[in-house]
Amino acid sequence: xxxxxxxxxxxxxxxxxxxxxxxxxxxxxxxxxxxxxxxxxxxxxxxxxxxxxxxxxxxxxxxxxxxxxxxxxxxxxxxxxxxxxxxxxxxxxxxxxxxxxxxxxxxxxxxxxxxxxxxxxxxxxxxxxxxxxxxxxxxxxxxxxxxxxxxxxxxxxxxxxxxxxxxxxxxxxxxxxxxxxxxxxxxxxxxxxxxxxxxxxxxxxxxxxxxxxxxxxxxxxxxxxxxxxxxxxxxxxxxxxxxxxxxxxxxxxxxxxxxxxxxxxxxxxxxxxxxxxxxxxxxxxxxxxxxxxxxxxxxxxxxxxxxxxxxxxxxxxxxxxxxxxxxxxxxxxxxxxxxxxxxxxxxxxxxxxxxxxxxxxxxxxxxxxxxxxxxxxxxxxxxxxxxxxxxxxxxxxxxxxxxxxxxxxxxxxxxxxxxxxxxxxxxxxxxxxxxxxxxxxxxxxxxxxxxxxxxxxxxxxxxxxxxxxxxxxxxxxxxxxxxxxxxxxxxxxxxxxxxxxxxxxxxxxxxxxxxxxxxxxxxxxxxxxxxxxxxxxxxxxxxxxxxxxxxxxxxxxxxxxxxxxxxxxxxxxxxxxxxxxxxxxxxxxxxxxxxxxxxxxxxxxxxxxxxxxxxxxxxxxxxxxxxxxxxxxxxxxxxxxxxxxxxxxxxxxxxxxxxxxxxxxxxxxxxxxxxxxxxxxxxxxxxxxxxxxxxxxxxxxxxxxxxxx
Numbered sequence: 129x130x131x132x133x134x135x136x137x138x139x140x141x142x143x144x145x146x147x148x149x150x151x152x153x154x155x156x157x158x159x160x161x162x163x164x165x166x167x168x169x170x171x172x173x174x175x176x177x178x179x180x181x182x183x184x185x186x187x188x189x190x191x192x193x194x195x196x197x198x199x200x201x202x203x204x205x206x207x208x209x210x211x212x213x214x215x216x217x218x219x220x221x222x223x224x225x226x227x228x229x230x231x232x233x234x235x236x237x238x239x240x241x242x243x244x245x246x247x248x249x250x251x252x253x254x255x256x257x258x259x260x261x262x263x264x265x266x267x268x269x270x271x272x273x274x275x276x277x278x279x280x281x282x283x284x285x286x287x288x289x290x291x292x293x294x295x296x297x298x299x300x301x302x303x304x305x306x307x308x309x310x311x312x313x314x315x316x317x318x319x320x321x322x323x324x325x326x327x328x329x330x331x332x333x334x335x336x337x338x339x340x341x342x343x344x345x346x347x348x349x350x351x352x353x354x355x356x357x358x359x360x361x362x363x364x365x366x367x368x369x370x371x372x373x374x375x376x377x378x379x380x381x382x383x384x385x386x387x388x389x390x391x392x393x394x395x396x397x398x399x400x401x402x403x404x405x406x407x408x409x410x411x412x413x414x415x416x417x418x419x420x421x422x423x424x425x426x427x428x429x430x431x432x433x434x435x436x437x438x439x440x441x442x443x444x445x446x447x448x449x450x451x452x453x454x455x456x457x458x459x460x461x462x463x464x465x466x467x468x469x470x471x472x473x474x475x476x477x478x479x480x481x482x483x484x485x486x487x488x489x490x491x492x493x494x495x496x497x498x499x500x501x502x503x504x505x506x507x508x509x510x511x512x513x514x515x516x517x518x519x520x521x522x523x524x525x526x527x528x529x530x531x532x533x534x535x536x537x538x539x540x541x542x543x544x545x546x547x548x549x550x551x552x553x554x555x556x557x558x559x560x561x562x563x564x565x566x567x568x569x570x571x572x573x574x575x576x577x578x579x580x581x582x583x584x585x586x587x588x589x590x591x592x593x594x595x596x597x598x599x600x601x602x603x604x605x606x607x608x609x610x611x612x613x614x615x616x617x618x619x620x621x622x623x624x625x626x627x628x629x630x631x632x633x634x635x636x637x638x639x640x641x642x643x644x645x646x647x648x649x650x651x652x653x654x655x656x657x658x659x660x661x662x663x664x665x666x667x668x669x670x671x672x673x674x675x676x677x678x679x680x681x682x683x684x685x686x687x688x689x690x691x692x693x694x695x696x697x698x699x700x701x702x703x704x705x706x707x708x709x710x711x712x713x714x715x716x717x718x719x720x721x722x723x724x725x726x727x728x729x730x731x732x733x734x735x736x737x738x739x740x741x742x743x744x745x746x747x748x749x750x751x752x753x754x755x756x757x758x759x760x761x762x763x764x765x766x767x768x769x770x771x772x773x774x775x776x777x778x779x780x781x782x783x784x785x786x787x788x789x790x791x792x793x794x795x796x797x798x799x800x801x802x803x804x805x806x807x808x809x810x811x812x813x814x815x816x817x818x819x820x821x822x823x824x825x826x827x828x829x830x831x832x833x834x835x836x837x
Contacts, residue, residue: 135684138691139717140709141799142204143682144186148217150706151178153727153793153801155221159228165236166455167729170447172233175225176440179218180287180372187214188374188404215429226436229443237446240455241340244446247348254336258349265330266350272357275321281423282323286373286401289326289347289439292416293354294364296320321419324357326350326368333445341449345437367412369420370438374401407432407439457729462490462607463822466829473500474584474617477593481771482615485781486599487730488822491606494580494613495522497595501582502530508590509536509583511629513575517555518604524555528562537564540632542575567633570763573648575632577751577765581625592622596767598734598749609733610815612749612778614767621767632763647752647764652685654766655754658739658746659689665742666697673740675782677703679733681710682755694720703785705732712795723795726788728815737766738782747775781818788814 141149157163158171193207204210234244250258272293273282284290297320326332326347334349336342347368354366403424408417410433421431467482473496476482484493499522501507510530517524531537541556560566578597583590599611620642627639628646639646645654659674666672674693681687681702687710694700700721702710712723726732737748750766752758769775786792790813793801 135688138684138688139711139714140684140687141711142210142213143707143709144182144190144204144210144214145217146707146709146799147182147186148214148221149799149801150725151175151182152221152224153725154178155224155228157727158225159232161232164455164457165233165240166447166449166452167457168233169237169443172225172228173441173443173447175221176443179221180441183372183405184286184375184401187211188376188401190214191374191402191404212429219429219432222432222434225440226434229440230436233443240452242446242449242452243340243342245342245344245348247344247352250344254342254344257336258334258344259353261334262349262353266327266346267353267356269327269329270324270350270357273323273325275323275423284323284325284371286371286375287439288328289332289368289370291324291326291347291350291354291366292369292412292420293322293324293358293366294320294413294416295322295358295361296364297361320361321416322358324350324354331445332442341451343446345442365413365416367409367416368438369409369412370407371403371424372405372407373403376401403430405430405432407434409433409438410435460487460729460819462487463826465489465493466825468493468496469826469829473497474504474593477615477617478591481618481769481774483769483774483777484613484615485818485822486606486611486613487608488610488818491603493615494595494597494601494606495526495603497582497593497615498523498526498580499529501584501593502526502533502535504584506586507535507582507584509538509581511538511579511581511583512601513540513542513577513579513632514555514601515542515574515576515578516600516602516605518602521555521601522603523601524559527559527564531559531563538567538629538633539564540567540575540629543568570632572761574757574762576758576762577628577646579625579628579765581622581629591617592619592626593617594621594625596621596625596749596765598736598751608729609731610818612734612736612781614749614769614774618770624767628763628765643768643770645748645750645766647758647762648760651752651764651766652759655686655737655759656689658737659686659693661741662698662739663689663693663696665740666693670742671740672696672698672742673738674698674700675702675736675738675786676700676754677732677734677736677782677785678753679705679735680707680753680755682707682753683759684709686754686759690721691717694718701786703732703782708795711797711799713797724786725793725795725801726785726791726814727793728791728813730815735766736778736782738779745775745779747778749778784812784817785814787812791815 154171155175158168158175160168190207190211194211199206205213237244245254247258275281330346332346333343334346351366355363403426406420406424406426408420408431417431465484468476498510501510510527512527514523527537527539539559541559543553543556556566578600580595582593584593594616595613597611597613599606599609621644624641624644627641628644631639639649641650645651662672662674681704690700690710695717698720702708702721702723704723704725708723710718710721710723712718712721735750735753737750739746747769748766749769750764752762752764752766758764769778789804789806789809790811792804794804795801
């Protein structure tokens with residue numbers, strides 16, 4: 129048996145089912161009545177958005193494997209078996225989502241005086257407003273699209289909402305009132321169908337001009353007016369459906385002379401990928417359902433009958449309504465970093481390394497670092513990686529300013545950042561136009577590390593200032609993703625980051641690194657070495673412990689090494705937000721391993737790796753999770769925190785996270801998760817503790833700096 133086969137036989141959870149289990153934890157936050165009501169709507173919308181992406185990428189990939197008759201299961205089950213299991217769990221989750229919406233959230237919202245109305249529920253004044261809106265705004269946008277022999281089914285956009293209308297000839301153009309439920313109607317097809325797409329250029333939630341908010345969905349305004357689009361026909365039925373398509377880009381980098389151009393073409397193709405799921409109203413006529421299934425070439429398992437509003441992401445709109453502070457979380461204001469408070473950034477970094485913790489501390493320290501470098505006449509060069517940036521990125525604007533100021537600016541823009549490709553292409557073109565040297569990374573690898581290198585001329589010579597992070601250079605997501613940023617000007621780090629940029633921009637493939645672990649060069653081997661050292665320490669009776677906080681744990685070689693460490697007696701605590709294929713608590717295999725997960729108002733995104741190292745702890749921060757893609761198919765960076773004070777801060781972050789009694793969940797033997805047993809324990813919500821720590825830290829600095837009276 130070779131190494132790969134041995135790894136496949138290790139006990140583990142299926143990756144896809146583990147992801148669905150994660151999404152169920154998000155759904156639990158929508159179901160949790162201790163959360164403010166509008167926050168619960170937000171969590172429900174997040175589960176729907178997550179599910180769409182899961183189908184567009186993961187399920188579509190399995191469908192492709194099944195179509196290609198790839199049956200080797202690698203310990204996961206064949207693609208066919210996995211699709212069956214996913215469908216069963218996904219259908220169950222859809223049912224739970226709509227039970228939560230229909231039985232809990234909407235009734236609770238109505239009790240607060242916020243109503244989401246159907247057309248038939250409108251009073252006379254509201255109906256007049258809705259009718260006027262249809263005639264003046266919606267009707268001119270709508271385009272009825274007949275489907276027949278000469279006009280095949282139009283290519284409907286991914287995630288678009290559409291009416292399927294079944295028609296019959298009728299010279300008097302009467303309208304048959306739609307029955308409440310035609311799902312079991314066995315009548316044959318009328319033979320005439322048409323599609324009407326619900327417009328995306330206007331808001332889907334229409335709000336009436338009233339003191340207490342009342343809403344109606346766009347499709348519920350359109351539905352009773354559909355007959356205006358089909359004069360001379362009787363509407364036999366009309367029902368909403370929604371298509372989810374394969375949206376994973378396929379780009380042949382080896383044969384592509386112009387990667388940017390190829391990705392631009394692939395983005396356009398994404399809208400027309402093969403259908404992987406359709407959602408239909410439960411009351412859709414049986415013949416209409418069969419027609420859709422036939423023309424889209426989908427199986428029964430790919431059809432999701434919806435008892436309510438299709439596409440739950442619409443509830444992001446309700447979650448954002450103003451005027452109801454009691455229905456929302458109390459606002460959390462990011463605090464300035466006390467280290468940089470009224471200090472010159474470069475001077476402060478020269479004193480000692482600096483750690484910042486977002487979103488509890490503002491992202492301004494990172495923005496200021498790049499902006500100052502762009503305008504400082506002593507700065508000669510800036511090198512930076514960009515994976516995901518905001519729509520109006522201050523970072524990019526500063527890099528453009530730097531180039532215009534005559535500095536040498538090198539920017540690696542990752543064009544293959546999934547679903548951000550279009551945004552990144554726009555920024556890449558703007559950077560190039562400003563005179564920046566823009567590169568798109570290495571063939572076959574995504575550049576996912578978060579690094580900024582500033583080269584500055586000083587009195588004692590050239591000095592390199594570095595920012596490394598666990599999260600993206602994105603000022604928008606930095607407000608609700610938890611991430612750590614690290615500033616240093618240590619020469620060993622400067623040499624390593626320079627070597628990493630040489631790897632990215634040139635032909636320096638055999639780089640050696642002093643401190644950092646870089647994927648795919650030495651990161652896998654580095655982490656395995658650290659885990660095996662803990663294993664040996666446990667065998668030798670020395671202090672041995674591993675704590676890892678990350679987004680996903682999938683890599684089987686890492687999992688195997690953790691099992692070996694557990695068998696040797698190493699205590700292991702894993703805080704894994706999303707997918708975790710490792711099975712904890714197996715007697716004789718993983719009974720020294722605990723797996724936890726936190727779902728709360730901020731998305732846990734930081735990657736922290738702690739190794740006891742026989743009483744002299746090693747702490748690494750990283751851009752990488754323990755996944756094959758991070759260790760083998762991406763350029764990633766993990767870096768040690770050597771400053772003892774900062775190391776203590778990070779260990780404190782881990783300890784507070786593990787002490788959470790309100791939002792921490794623990795993995796059970798069957799792969800499900802349950803809340804921590806709170807009996808006899810203090811109520812601790814780690815994210816609120818971190819916010820209080822940030823507030824106290826800056827308050828202390830302000831008091832210290834206050835003038836004496």
